[in-house]
Amino acid sequence: MKSGQAATQALAAALKRHAAQVGKTTPAVRGSDWYRAVVATVGTDGTVTTTDGIVALRDEAYQAPAVGDIIRVTVSSAGAAVALGRYAGATAPNGAWTDIPLLAGFTTPSGIFGPAQYRIVTVAGSVRVEMRGSVACSPSVSTQTPFSSALPAAARPAYGRTWAVRRQISSDTKGVTAVEVSTGGVLQVHGLTTVNATTWFALDGSYYDL
Incomplete structure (x- = not known):
């Protein structure tokens, strides 16, 4: 009985961890959110793809995107993602004369x-x-x-x-x-x-x- 009880408890703990992970990564579960991300690729359709695989439509203010930009991404509860722009002091153009x-x-x-x-x-x-x-x-x-x-x-x-x-x-x-x-x-x-x-x-x- 003890070994069976331990197995049940281990399974319950594993299910709990899995549910927590799904809640973190699934917009429909966690609701809308925002986070920092790094641009992996720049699309020709007004989107960028982050290093964690999120495809986000660029906000109008986010101009001249580049691979490596550190950006702010907001994701709706339906999973739609918008790249709001790069963080100041990250890779924003600030060139020398x-x-x-x-x-x-x-x-x-x-x-x-x-x-x-x-x-x-x-x-x-x-x-x-x-x-x-x-x-x-x-x-x-x-x-x-x-x-x-x-x-x-x-x-x-x-x-x-x-x-x-x-x-x-x-x-x-x-x-x-x-x-x-x-x-x-x-x-x-x-x-x-x-x-x-x-x-x-x-x-x-x-x-x-x-």
């Missing part, structure tokens, strides 16, 4: 305004490219003209972006012109025919969202 790769005919800096540089950062959960510094044009720019080779893939936007910058027309005349970045990561500046050609322009305060 890097020189823009200028094409022939463009030099930096222009005067006292510092070298033309960019960095990739995360702001409010979204990835953006910030720029600073200045570029001199020789000869001066009179049409829409590329001034950089392609930036890295991580700095290329989903759509073309454009913004206004300060430009120099002559020593006594200043103005505004447009800078663009293509989906291929090439930066372009606009100019008009003489006497309104762009001799140099500044990038301070410029940025675009991916």
Whole structure:
């Protein structure tokens, strides 16, 4: 009887442990929850798969996902998972200032305004490219003209972006012109025919969202 009782108790304990494990891993049992996870793969359909096999749809704020990201995942009681975004200080883009790769005919800096540089950062959960510094044009720019080779893939936007910058027309005349970045990561500046050609322009305060 004692051996039979011990076996029954052992079976009951095993069943209890199994039930606890199922409760931990089954959303329908444990209810909705959230946890930290590591991205194993990035899908082309707006999802990421974690190292523990959860396929989670990315929240709109979770941009530029990468393998190795430490993210917050929420799972509903029905098992639907959403990746809310990476943790700050984990693998969120927070790059150092890097020189823009200028094409022939463009030099930096222009005067006292510092070298033309960019960095990739995360702001409010979204990835953006910030720029600073200045570029001199020789000869001066009179049409829409590329001034950089392609930036890295991580700095290329989903759509073309454009913004206004300060430009120099002559020593006594200043103005505004447009800078663009293509989906291929090439930066372009606009100019008009003489006497309104762009001799140099500044990038301070410029940025675009991916």
